[in-house]
Amino acid sequence: MTRSVPEWIGATDDTPPPPRVKARVFLAHDGICHISGRKIRPGEAWQCDHVKAIINGGENRESNLAPALVQSHKEKTRDDVAIKAKTNRIRLKHIGQWPRGRKIKSPGFPKRTVGDFA
Numbered sequence: 001m002t003r004s005v006p007e008w009i010g011a012t013d014d015t016p017p018p019p020r021v022k023a024r025v026f027l028a029h030d031g032i033c034h035i036s037g038r039k040i041r042p043g044e045a046w047q048c049d050h051v052k053a054i055i056n057g058g059e060n061r062e063s064n065l066a067p068a069l070v071q072s073h074k075e076k077t078r079d080d081v082a083i084k085a086k087t088n089r090i091r092l093k094h095i096g097q098w099p100r101g102r103k104i105k106s107p108g109f110p111k112r113t114v115g116d117f118a
Contacts, residue, residue, distance in 0.1 A: 005024075007061060007062045007063060008021040008061065008062040009059075009060070009061040009062070010060035010061065012060070013054050013060050015060060017048050017062070017065060021048075021062055021065070022048050024062065025048055025062065025065045025066065025067060026040075026046075026067050029066055029067050031067065032067070033046065033067060033068050033069045033072055034049065034051065034066035034067065034068060035049070035068050035069070035072040035073065035075075035076050036068075036069060036072045038069070040067060040069060044069065045069070045070045046067050046068060046069055046070065046073075047067075047068055047070060047073050048065045048066070048067065048068075049065065049066055049067070049068035049073050049076065049077075050064050050065060051064050051065070051066050052064055053077075053080035053083075053084075055080060055081065055084045056080060056083060056084055056087075
C-alpha cells in the first residue's frame with residue numbers, strides 16, 4: 001500500500017511537527033504511548049517523541065515520530081541525553097581528550113619564611 005500523503009520531514013532538527021502530522025502520528029499508533037504501551041485517554045497530555053532521538057542520530061521525520069505521554073517522554077529524554085553524554089565521553093577518551101582540564105599533581109614548592117631570603 002502506498003501513502004496518499006507524502007511523509008513530513010522537518011526543515012531543521014528544531015522544526016516541530018505541525019498539528020496535521022501530530023494527528024497522523026497519533027492515528028498511526030492507535031493512540032498508544034510507544035514508551036509505556038498505555039492507551040492515551042481523551043484530554044490527556046501527550047507529545048510527539050522521536051523514537052530514535054535526534055541527538056543520538058535520529059531524523060526529524062514523520063516515520064521517526066510516535067505519541068508519548070508527557071511524563072514518559074520526560075523520562076525517555078533524560079535517558080537519551082545520558083546515552084549521548086556517555087558516548088561523547090567514550091569518544092573523547094578514545095582520542096585522548098578526556099578528562100578535560102586534568103592538572104598534574106606535584107608536591108609543590110616548600111614554604112619560605114621572611115628569614116629565608118638572606
